[in-house]
């Protein structure tokens with residue numbers, strides 16, 4: 448939050464496509480406002496296919512994540528944990544501390560603790576724990592400590608299931624770039640259609656329109672802030 452320093456936002460999603468579906472409109476808006484953006488995918492996405500081997504798929508999804516991040520000039524960070532293997536242990540905690548330290552962000556966005564998928568829920572928990580630890584100078588890892596304690600926000604769940612928003616971001620101007628980012632996840636478009644009969648463009652627009660109705664704008668994304676000492680807000684942080 449300092450004068451000439453470019454503010455930094457770090458979004459941490461479990462699978463390559465979670466950030467694209469849940470908060471990419473907000474990331475694009477932050478980018479337009481001059482923020483530096485980091486997008487971390489915790490899992491390597493190696494199980495979301497009936498066509499590829501896990502090894503092939505992880506490589507494909509790494510390159511898709513980079514292509515998606517490029518669209519908003521974001522830095523892609525890859526934690527490389529296999530799908531379904533995000534667990535709450537010390538090794539994972541240190542891994543996420545290092546993700547945060549690589550970005551040293553002013554603000555972090557991740558999954559809601561009330562999400563429905565174990566990788567999402569455990570990512571949420573690991574990010575919550577690591578957020579409070581990443582600036583401790585006596586906790587030695589591969590990266591230097593973060594410069595500050597970041598704000599932490601939880602993004603919407605898929606289709607808004609079990610999520611009661613507290614804040615909204617108007618993404619009317621960025622919903623199209625959000626769809627373009629999701630379209631970079633080519634390996635997932637057919638998979639989501641096969642598995643859940645989900646047309647991702649329709650999905651993104653319908654959810655954003657629904658959240659938009661709630662916020663009184665055309666398209667919106669929804670968030671909840673994690674309350675933490677000493678971060679009670681006297682002003683809005685989201686764009």
Ligand SMILES: [Zn+2]
Nearest residue numbers: 461462465564
């Ligand atoms: Zn996911």
